[in-house]
Amino acid sequence: MSAAVRVFVPRDSAALAVGADEVAAALQAEAARRGLSIEIVRNGSRGLFWLETLVEVATPAGRVAYGPVMPEDVPSLLDAGLLSGGAHPLHQGLTEAIPFLARQERLSFRRMGVTDPLSLADYEALEGWAGLRAALALDGATIVQQVLDSGLRGRGGAAFPTGIKWKTVLAAEASQKYIACNADEGDSGSYADRMVMEGDPYMLIEGMVIAGLAVGATRGYVYIRSEYPQAIAVMNEAIARATAAGFLGENVCGSGRAFTLEVRKGAGSYVCGEETAMLESLEGKRGVVRAKPPLPAIEGLFGKPTVINNVLSFAAVPLVLSRGPAFYRDYGVGRSRGTLPFQLAGNIKQGGLVEKAFGLSLRELLIDFGGGTASGRPIKAVQVGGPLGSYLPESQWDLPLDYEAYAAAGAVLGHGGIVVHDDTADMAKLARYAMEFCAIESCGKCTPCRIGSTRGVEVIDRIRGNQNREQQVTLLRDLCDTMTHGSLCAMGGMTPFPVLSALNHYPQDFGLAESEAAKP
Numbered sequence: 001m002s003a004a005v006r007v008f009v010p011r012d013s014a015a016l017a018v019g020a021d022e023v024a025a026a027l028q029a030e031a032a033r034r035g036l037s038i039e040i041v042r043n044g045s046r047g048l049f050w051l052e053t054l055v056e057v058a059t060p061a062g063r064v065a066y067g068p069v070m071p072e073d074v075p076s077l078l079d080a081g082l083l084s085g086g087a088h089p090l091h092q093g094l095t096e097a098i099p100f101l102a103r104q105e106r107l108s109f110r111r112m113g114v115t116d117p118l119s120l121a122d123y124e125a126l127e128g129w130a131g132l133r134a135a136l137a138l139d140g141a142t143i144v145q146q147v148l149d150s151g152l153r154g155r156g157g158a159a160f161p162t163g164i165k166w167k168t169v170l171a172a173e174a175s176q177k178y179i180a181c182n183a184d185e186g187d188s189g190s191y192a193d194r195m196v197m198e199g200d201p202y203m204l205i206e207g208m209v210i211a212g213l214a215v216g217a218t219r220g221y222v223y224i225r226s227e228y229p230q231a232i233a234v235m236n237e238a239i240a241r242a243t244a245a246g247f248l249g250e251n252v253c254g255s256g257r258a259f260t261l262e263v264r265k266g267a268g269s270y271v272c273g274e275e276t277a278m279l280e281s282l283e284g285k286r287g288v289v290r291a292k293p294p295l296p297a298i299e300g301l302f303g304k305p306t307v308i309n310n311v312l313s314f315a316a317v318p319l320v321l322s323r324g325p326a327f328y329r330d331y332g333v334g335r336s337r338g339t340l341p342f343q344l345a346g347n348i349k350q351g352g353l354v355e356k357a358f359g360l361s362l363r364e365l366l367i368d369f370g371g372g373t374a375s376g377r378p379i380k381a382v383q384v385g386g387p388l389g390s391y392l393p394e395s396q397w398d399l400p401l402d403y404e405a406y407a408a409a410g411a412v413l414g415h416g417g418i419v420v421h422d423d424t425a426d427m428a429k430l431a432r433y434a435m436e437f438c439a440i441e442s443c444g445k446c447t448p449c450r451i452g453s454t455r456g457v458e459v460i461d462r463i464r465g466n467q468n469r470e471q472q473v474t475l476l477r478d479l480c481d482t483m484t485h486g487s488l489c490a491m492g493g494m495t496p497f498p499v500l501s502a503l504n505h506y507p508q509d510f511g512l513a514e515s516e517a518a519k520p
């Protein structure tokens with residue numbers, strides 16, 4: 001009997017949402033009915049979401065892709081010779097040659113969709129644990145230095161140098177230190193953290209163990225938003241398997257060093273992603289922002305020194321250790337080193353994950369990768385960096401995607417989430433939504449955010465209703481100024497970014513003359 005043909009059907013939430021389980025079941029049943037021998041592997045997603053469910057078949061020439069596959073396509077796919085990569089309307093050719101994928105620079109996402117996420121053998125075969133093994137031969141200060149030398153900056157939004165944070169925790173004297181992973185991922189259009197947890201969970205575990213070795217922490221927590229049940233399940237299973245295999249626990253890889261890891265389910269609020277509110281939530285309290293200082297690196301979880309990093313920050317670390325900091329640092333521009341997994345979402349034809357070195361332009365992402373809008377209409381505005389990010393008009397799409405260039409233009413890269421709107425978008429309505437979002441999600445600790453956002457909604461309503469419009473615009477700018485400078489955290493402090501960018505770039509949507517754009 002000939003060997004079973006390997007057929008890959010993703011188990012990522014994005015694929016499950018469009019029927020991947022049903023496709024897998026249909027393939028299994030139809031192959032059995034025809035006496036065909038197949039082995040279905042539930043891989044992670046390649047991040048080509050418009051092609052989900054993306055089915056791949058292992059052929060001697062490489063993996064061949066078909067998508068988007070629905071359960072009812074299965075008989076015709078098998079008729080067409082799916083198992084040997086045969087021609088079919090859904091045939092996409094060799095997966096690695098699909099332009100959306102071929103043009104990327106996948107470092108952190110290099111295993112994404114390639115492996116069975118929970119297979120330790122798959123992970124090990126593709127450079128898994130190489131960073132951890134390298135780290136085990138080094139002292140904490142040397143690991144920290146390598147992370148510093150890589151130029152890695154926090155991928156959660158604030159872009160703070162990861163190595164400096166680790167250095168502070170390393171230097172802190174304490175009986176117990178912690179590693180906390182921020183997997184709250186509340187940003188609109190953002191899903192890279194989820195993909196890592198569902199599609200390559202051992203990479204996150206490895207990055208966190210390395211952080212523990214670097215700073216002398218023996219316990220870690222992954223704070224995952226409750227809306228990610230699949231990620232929570234996969235992470236729990238991966239932690240159990242990694243512990244059984246000796247990569248976690250009291251004696252990591254036989255080194256005599258301890259590191260244990262637990263998942264904590266988030267409390268369902270955007271502000272719980274703010275690092276100090278996350279600490280409160282991890283401690284079982286209401287997610288309210290803490291005043292700084294003290295920094296979490298000095299007094300964090302349960303009052304102990306704590307490294308807090310985003311999923312993508314930890315995920316970049318194994319490669320830095322296995323290939324050396326210079327390898328990572330060689331990607332990128334200016335002070336933005338390495339790659340960022342950009343996430344294309346909203347009204348976009350080809351939505352998905354694009355990992356590229358910093359420095360490309362938004363236009364390249366929107367057009368070359370995204371293929372323009374899904375509606376076929378012109379793109380009007382693009383919100384980069386989550387709900388607190390600015391709206392960018394076409395005149396700004398050629399800026400290099402790097403932290404400093406964006407800051408200079410009054411925008412942020414944040415976590416790399418990109419939400420596209422076509423020319424039917426009403427920017428005054430979106431500005432109102434930004435204020436309303438802040439009012440709903442505010443933790444309530446400080447007045448500019450708690451009260452300011454509610455007043456902001458009212459002021460925008462008056463502008464839209466043409467009640468003393470000019471005067472209300474002045475009031476809105478004044479209010480935004482107060483929120484920017486008087487808020488305790490970036491929730492209230494950055495809500496003016498979407499509001500003012502909408503007002504400044506699209507004054508006509510607020511019933512103002514174009515000349516109003518010149519008055520920011």
Ligand SMILES: Cc1cc2nc3c(=O)[nH]c(=O)nc-3n(C[C@H](O)[C@H](O)[C@H](O)COP(=O)(O)O)c2cc1C
Nearest residue numbers: 154155156182184185186273274275309310313490
């Ligand atoms: C309102 C608000 C929400 C945030 N949400 C997240 C989040 O979901 N995930 C995240 O990693 N960082 C989030 N941050 C940023 C964190 O406070 C913090 O900077 C980050 O977790 C640090 O990790 P990094 O240095 O690896 O980026 C948020 C910040 C604010 C103000």
Ligand code: SF4
Nearest residue numbers: 443445446449489492
């Ligand atoms: S800005 Fe908003 S979310 Fe942040 S501390 Fe103040 S009230 Fe809380």
